[in-house]
Amino acid sequence: MGLLNALRGADLDVRAAVSADTVDGRLPRLLVRPRSTQQVSALMSIATEHDAVTIVRGHGTKLTWGAPAPEASILLDLSLMNRILDHQPGDLIASAEAGAAIADLQAALSSRGQRLAVDTMVPGTTVGGLVGSNVSGPRRVHTGTVRDLLIGVTIVLADGTIAHSGGKVVKNVAGYDLGKLMTGSHGTLAVITEATFRLHPEPTATRWLSTRIATADLETVLAAACASVVAPSAIEIDCNAPDSATVAILVEGTGAGVAARASAISTMLAAFDLGPDDHDQAKSGLGDAQDWTLRFPFTTGGTQVGLKLTAALGGVVEVCAAAVAHGLHVRGSAGAGVLYAAAPTSITSAELTTVLSELRPLTARLGGTAVVLDGPRDIRSEVDVWGPVNGLPVMRRLKDQFDPGRLLAPGRFVGGI
Amino acid sequence: MSDASGSIAAVTERLRSTLPSDAVITDPTRRAAYDCDGLLHYRVTPAVVVLARDTDQVQAAVQACMTHGLPFVARGSGTGLSGGALPHADGVLIVMSGFREIREVSARDQRAVVDPGVINLQISQRTRPDGYYFAPDPSSQQICTIGGNVAENSGGAHCLKYGFTAAHVLSLDVVTPDGDRFAFGTRAPDAPGYDVLGAFVGSEGTLGIATSATVRLLRTPETVQTFLAGFADTDAAGAAVSAIIGAGIVPAAIEMMDALAIEAAEAAVACNYPAGAGAVLVVELDGPGAEVDSELAAAEQHCREHGAFEIRIAADDQERQAIWRGRKSAFAAVGRISPDYIVQDGVIPRTALPEVLRRMKQLADDGGVRVANVFHAGDGNLHPLVLFDDAVPGQADAAEETSGAIIDLCLEHGGSITGEHGVGSDKAKHMPKMFTEDDLDTMQRIRCAFDPTGISNPGKVFPTPRLCGEVPRRHSASDDSRTPTTTAGVEIF
Numbered sequence: 048m049g050l051l052n053a054l055r056g057a058d059l060d061v062r063a064a065v066s067a068d069t070v071d072g073r074l075p076r077l078l079v080r081p082r083s084t085q086q087v088s089a090l091m092s093i094a095t096e097h098d099a100v101t102i103v104r105g106h107g108t109k110l111t112w113g114a115p116a117p118e119a120s121i122l123l124d125l126s127l128m129n130r131i132l133d134h135q136p137g138d139l140i141a142s143a144e145a146g147a148a149i150a151d152l153q154a155a156l157s158s159r160g161q162r163l164a165v166d167t168m169v170p171g172t173t174v175g176g177l178v179g180s181n182v183s184g185p186r187r188v189h190t191g192t193v194r195d196l197l198i199g200v201t202i203v204l205a206d207g208t209i210a211h212s213g214g215k216v217v218k219n220v221a222g223y224d225l226g227k228l229m230t231g232s233h234g235t236l237a238v239i240t241e242a243t244f245r246l247h248p249e250p251t252a253t254r255w256l257s258t259r260i261a262t263a264d265l266e267t268v269l270a271a272a273c274a275s276v277v278a279p280s281a282i283e284i285d286c287n288a289p290d291s292a293t294v295a296i297l298v299e300g301t302g303a304g305v306a307a308r309a310s311a312i313s314t315m316l317a318a319f320d321l322g323p324d325d326h327d328q329a330k331s332g333l334g335d336a337q338d339w340t341l342r343f344p345f346t347t348g349g350t351q352v353g354l355k356l357t358a359a360l361g362g363v364v365e366v367c368a369a370a371v372a373h374g375l376h377v378r379g380s381a382g383a384g385v386l387y388a389a390a391p392t393s394i395t396s397a398e399l400t401t402v403l404s405e406l407r408p409l410t411a412r413l414g415g416t417a418v419v420l421d422g423p424r425d426i427r428s429e430v431d432v433w434g435p436v437n438g439l440p441v442m443r444r445l446k447d448q449f450d451p452g453r454l455l456a457p458g459r460f461v462g463g464i
Numbered sequence: 465m466s467d468a469s470g471s472i473a474a475v476t477e478r479l480r481s482t483l484p485s486d487a488v489i490t491d492p493t494r495r496a497a498y499d500c501d502g503l504l505h506y507r508v509t510p511a512v513v514v515l516a517r518d519t520d521q522v523q524a525a526v527q528a529c530m531t532h533g534l535p536f537v538a539r540g541s542g543t544g545l546s547g548g549a550l551p552h553a554d555g556v557l558i559v560m561s562g563f564r565e566i567r568e569v570s571a572r573d574q575r576a577v578v579d580p581g582v583i584n585l586q587i588s589q590r591t592r593p594d595g596y597y598f599a600p601d602p603s604s605q606q607i608c609t610i611g612g613n614v615a616e617n618s619g620g621a622h623c624l625k626y627g628f629t630a631a632h633v634l635s636l637d638v639v640t641p642d643g644d645r646f647a648f649g650t651r652a653p654d655a656p657g658y659d660v661l662g663a664f665v666g667s668e669g670t671l672g673i674a675t676s677a678t679v680r681l682l683r684t685p686e687t688v689q690t691f692l693a694g695f696a697d698t699d700a701a702g703a704a705v706s707a708i709i710g711a712g713i714v715p716a717a718i719e720m721m722d723a724l725a726i727e728a729a730e731a732a733v734a735c736n737y738p739a740g741a742g743a744v745l746v747v748e749l750d751g752p753g754a755e756v757d758s759e760l761a762a763a764e765q766h767c768r769e770h771g772a773f774e775i776r777i778a779a780d781d782q783e784r785q786a787i788w789r790g791r792k793s794a795f796a797a798v799g800r801i802s803p804d805y806i807v808q809d810g811v812i813p814r815t816a817l818p819e820v821l822r823r824m825k826q827l828a829d830d831g832g833v834r835v836a837n838v839f840h841a842g843d844g845n846l847h848p849l850v851l852f853d854d855a856v857p858g859q860a861d862a863a864e865e866t867s868g869a870i871i872d873l874c875l876e877h878g879g880s881i882t883g884e885h886g887v888g889s890d891k892a893k894h895m896p897k898m899f900t901e902d903d904l905d906t907m908q909r910i911r912c913a914f915d916p917t918g919i920s921n922p923g924k925v926f927p928t929p930r931l932c933g934e935v936p937r938r939h940s941a942s943d944d945s946r947t948p949t950t951t952a953g954v955e956i957f
Binding site: 208222249251278301304361413441447 | 574628630635685882907913
């Protein structure tokens with residue numbers, strides 16, 4: 048029986064892929080839209096029987112991330128699995144299907160005064176996409192990352208096996224943490240179908256303070272901010288020129304507490320302030336923070352080269368300066384050591400290779416890495432987008448165990464996984 | 465000479481030729497000193513003990529085991545309460561507690577690089593003068609090692625606000641069971657690739673041995689406020705916890721003790737908790753002063769509204785330590801009111817607390833034993849202490865049965881069989897109650913990626929490990945030669 052008939056025989060919603068289903072410049076053969084974990088399991092069993100390369104899509108916002116995607120027989124679209132399954136405010140947990148939009152989840156949580164304390168850096172991101180890409184925004188300094196907040200997962204392996212780990216309690220150390228392995232795996236290890244997160248209460252007051260300072264003062268300001276007892280929720284920078292940078296600091300908490308802490312930060316920043324800029328803007332609410340802090344400095348979707356640069360905290364300024372010297376626009380969480388950088392749209396693969404050849408040794412020396420996150424397919428196909436990775440042989444063995452037929456987005460991940 | 469004893473002899477000879485002479489212990493009396501961890505009722509004397517002091521020595525020991533197919537078990541201070549570091553009678557016990565230097569501290573990077581044998585509390589003691597500390601704080605933090613914390617993902621009272629050990633480890637150097645060495649993670653967050661580090665933390669020694677850890681340091685909070693609230697019963701205290709959490713306050717710690725636990729603590733350390741209290745809460749708030757002040761007022765109000773008849777706010781660090789002394793001594797203190805006890809470690813959704821405590825009381829009454837409760841109320845991590853007298857015929861069995869029934873109770877409410885102590889030897893039998901066969905098989909795939917021959921702490925966590933290389937879904941009996949046994953030769957699960 049052919050693949051199409053087998054999928055139809057399993058009562059799956061399947062049709063020929065159309066141009067809107069293009070993945071990173073390539074048209075898959077079939078689009079399949081399962082409605083449940085059991086249907087994903089049936090689908091993957093069939094995919095394994097037919098040796099059908101499969102790519103998973105939520106809302107398709109990060110299909111151009113990582114190494115170029117392969118030719119696929121199946122585009123596994125999770126958009127019909129979009130339910131919020133559970134929200135227990137008293138236990139600070141919520142579960143959702145992988146295709147649920149984070150924005151929808153946040154809206155539901157907000158109605159009960161809670162939030163998943165991860166910023167959605169790419170509009171339209173789904174639960175599965177959030178976990179699979181492991182992108183956490185500014186608030187990671189205070190409340191942690193996707194990785195830290197994910198407490199349970201349901202996944203489907205390439206052979207159709209359904210597995211769970213973790214659960215619906217915040218504290219739990221029983222068994223291996225499959226959720227951690229799924230986080231940032233870019234759809235290459237298994238299909239995430241459900242996820243459970245720990246939540247945080249929405250703060251009653253939120254305030255961003257930002258100012259433009261001289262680059263020469265950047266390390267002084269960042270060191271002071273990181274060491275501050277005012278406990279910022281975020282310490283962000285934006286730097287697009289060698290001489291100055293914008294620093295933005297977020298405080299969240301109670302009304303009285305935030306006012307006092309914001310005042311302390313304002314005093315600290317004032318000593319370095321180059322001009323009025325948007326200093327001391329009062330903001331409130333999760334989605335109401337300054338726009339730039341919640342957006343990458345590059346456009347996603349394969350149109351512009353975007354990098355992720357990491358370093359130990361004391362190395363952030365050096366990495367930032369090096370990237371800016373290469374004409375990159377740098378932005379990100381200086382309080383966590385995670386920066387994003389936009390390359391000029393005119394950059395060639397040869398120029399990008401040169402940039403990486405200088406940034407990779409630098410970030411490695413400073414404790415981090417330099418990864419090409421997004422970009423035009425022709426450029427990503429000509430550069431090593433992931434770079435050197437610690438522990439790669441173990442990762443290859445994990446891929447062999449979870450997906451021995453190399454059906455899930457083969458070649459997209461580190462080391463050709 | 466059996467196969468095992470031949471291999472032991474060969475491994476011993478190889479270890480003696482590669483390690484310092486005082487690093488290899490074969491003397492039966494000295495080996496017997498390592499026959500258990502904090503879970504005293506499982507005891508196995510290891511065939512050989514290696515006192516490792518650096519990564520090369522750990523690697524040499526693992527490679528010797530790999531070559532001859534002998535199991536190995538790593539052990540720190542031996543404070544684990546689930547038998548995770550229980551030795552193997554035909555294996556090598558690698559003792560890590562002598563491998564204990566804090567290699568590097570960087571306040572600016574908010575990082576420390578430490579050996580696995582470093583004591584948890586020492587990191588905070590070392591970094592406190594710079595204004596930093598290491599957040600994960602198991603109750604045994606004065607003696608437990610970082611390697612053990614990593615193996616067990618063991619947290620403590622402050623997990624609710626600050627997350628578990630897994631959130632505080634940036635990278636690990638690991639000797640894998642095939643004798644290789646890898647670094648997992650980087651000093652910066654979000655290292656590309658699979659989160660092997662995240663899978664390793666909490667794997668209870670079954671994926672290899674960590675030989676170095678880069679850990680996150682947190683800024684010491686500006687203010688810490690601790691108060692003790694006395695309630696008539698656990699229901700009232702539980703309602704106060706719900707009110708505090710429901711108001712959007714995330715305390716640094718929120719701990720509960722019931723009447724029996726209070727009685728034990730009073731007997732042991734005379735902590736002078738409120739007279740007549742059927743339950744007490746220890747609530748700690750930390751952060752910027754302005755935040756803590758308003759949260760303290762609100763938390764105190766919630767306690768009063770839910771029946772707290774006495775509230776004591778610690779005026780200084782000395783009073784804060786006095787409040788904590790009762791809580792932190794509770795486990796050991798139970799020895800004052802009962803000759804024997806079992807420490808259980810289960811988790812429930814916090815909102816199920818009143819129902820679970822009531823059912824637990826019923827279980828205890830039915831079994832003819834007493835249960836003292838001291839636990840992390842904020843995150844639902846229970847530590848029921850099942851009290852019994854081994855001298856009374858049948859009581860030990862009744863206590864064991866009650867303890868197991870409590871775990872079933874946790875699972876019935878959607879909880880977990882362990883929140884911080886680990887599965888170890890003690891709870892492997894419960895894993896199939898929490899996970900399906902497919903769940904466990906999938907976890908075994910991780911094991912196979914690290915440890916294809918199954919020599920790293922075998923018999924722990926999983927009741928029936930699948931042999932690597934098998935076709936998935938086809939099961940075989942466990943490898944009996946690696947199933948830990950008691951000294952009497954009885955399988956321990």
